[in-house]
Amino acid sequence: MNSCLPRALTVLLLLSGSSLAMADATLAIGEPWIREAPPTARVMAGYLALTNAGDTPVTVTSISSPDFEAAEIHRTVVKEGVARMLPVTQLDIPANSQLKLEPGGLHLMLFEPQRPLLEGATVTLTIHRSNGSNVTVTAPVIRKTGGEDHSHHHH
Amino acid sequence: MSTDNKQSRFNRVLAGVIIAVLATSAGIWAARAVLERQSAMNELDATRFPAPREIQPFKLIDHNNAVFDNNALKQHWSFLFFGYTHCPDVCPTTLSVLNSVAQQLQDLDEDIRFIFVSVDPERDTPEQLARFVTYFNGDFIGVTGTPEGIEQLTKPLGILHMRVAAAEGASAYLVDHTASVLLFDPDGRYHAVFGAPLSADAVVSDFRKMLKAYQ
Numbered sequence: 001m002n003s004c005l006p007r008a009l010t011v012l013l014l015l016s017g018s019s020l021a022m023a024d025a026t027l028a029i030g031e032p033w034i035r036e037a038p039p040t041a042r043v044m045a046g047y048l049a050l051t052n053a054g055d056t057p058v059t060v061t062s063i064s065s066p067d068f069e070a071a072e073i074h075r076t077v078v079k080e081g082v083a084r085m086l087p088v089t090q091l092d093i094p095a096n097s098q099l100k101l102e103p104g105g106l107h108l109m110l111f112e113p114q115r116p117l118l119e120g121a122t123v124t125l126t127i128h129r130s131n132g133s134n135v136t137v138t139a140p141v142i143r144k145t146g147g148e149d150h151s152h153h154h155h
Numbered sequence: 156m157s158t159d160n161k162q163s164r165f166n167r168v169l170a171g172v173i174i175a176v177l178a179t180s181a182g183i184w185a186a187r188a189v190l191e192r193q194s195a196m197n198e199l200d201a202t203r204f205p206a207p208r209e210i211q212p213f214k215l216i217d218h219n220n221a222v223f224d225n226n227a228l229k230q231h232w233s234f235l236f237f238g239y240t241h242c243p244d245v246c247p248t249t250l251s252v253l254n255s256v257a258q259q260l261q262d263l264d265e266d267i268r269f270i271f272v273s274v275d276p277e278r279d280t281p282e283q284l285a286r287f288v289t290y291f292n293g294d295f296i297g298v299t300g301t302p303e304g305i306e307q308l309t310k311p312l313g314i315l316h317m318r319v320a321a322a323e324g325a326s327a328y329l330v331d332h333t334a335s336v337l338l339f340d341p342d343g344r345y346h347a348v349f350g351a352p353l354s355a356d357a358v359v360s361d362f363r364k365m366l367k368a369y370q
Contacts, residue, residue: 038290083334146254
């Protein structure tokens with residue numbers, strides 16, 4: 001009986017074909033947030049963590065949002081002191097690993113917000129994978145101006 | 156008589172020994188203070204110039220349309236960061252870190268100013284800068300000017316900046332730029348530089364050490 005189970009699973013896997021294999025590579029989106037921009041900005045930055053809990057690599061080809069005119073994935077690279085923003089065409093997340101988009105590194109470039117996006121607002125982000133599937137998440141707009149960690153320093 | 160002589164010679168020798176011991180320990184103490192100060196300087200995250208550098212004359216304007224030239228860097232410490240207001244990641248991140256630095260240094264009885272110099276003067280008017288810098292901290296100062304004026308300041312400091320097209324082909328463009336934070340001392344001289352990415356804790360602890368060494 002015990003030896004039958006793995007065999008039955010294998011058969012099931014083979015029968016169900018690619019759809020089951022696809023579901024193996026689960027992509028979870030964690031801690032999505034959009035940096036509240038100063039009142040001058042027409043471009044905002046977004047961050048999130050992509051976790052691939054599956055046994056096969058996951059490729060993200062693009063991210064879109066109805067709340068912006070356009071969205072791109074960029075990487076800030078500091079080389080010899082100079083910060084450059086390079087467009088990234090795809091994100092590869094190896095099996096059982098996490099890729100973080102965070103300030104000063106990989107980030108979403110969100111062009112031309114379609115409405116005022118102040119702290120408290122939320123934004124819809126859709127993550128598009130190379131296998132054609134999508135994951136949609138809601139990201140809060142958060143004000144981060146550096147005083148957050150030192151609120152006890154009131155003088 | 157002879158015992159008195161012996162006694163006074165002994166006293167003189169004793170005094171000599173005491174002076175020698177005192178001098179040596181004073182020497183050791185002084186040397187140790189110097190070494191400690193030096194090793195504190197060696198442990199810096201920042202690059203501190205052994206001899207602070209004078210900078211060439213420049214003339215710009217601040218976000219209140221007041222003249223901002225070499226004199227605006229004197230009589231107080233200044234942290235300078237170069238960027239542009241359309242910058243979505245590096246500039247807001249750095250200004251947030253600098254705001255955290257400003258708050259952590261509030262206990263010092265020092266006039267410390269934080270200055271954001273635009274490398275995109277075409278789009279960054281004083282009004283635009285005023286709204287941008289004060290979003291992070293009401294005391295931050297935004298500086299802009301003519302492209303030539305910006306060059307006068309940035310070129311000798313080795314601050315690089317170049318325009319690149321935003322990938323979507325719209326009228327918007329990005330500016331690659333040096334992301335280091337420069338520290339100027341109260342003599343208006345270029346004192347030290349902090350490389351990117353900036354850590355608030357490292358800047359705070361380095362600044363305290365450099366302030367001590369400067370006084």
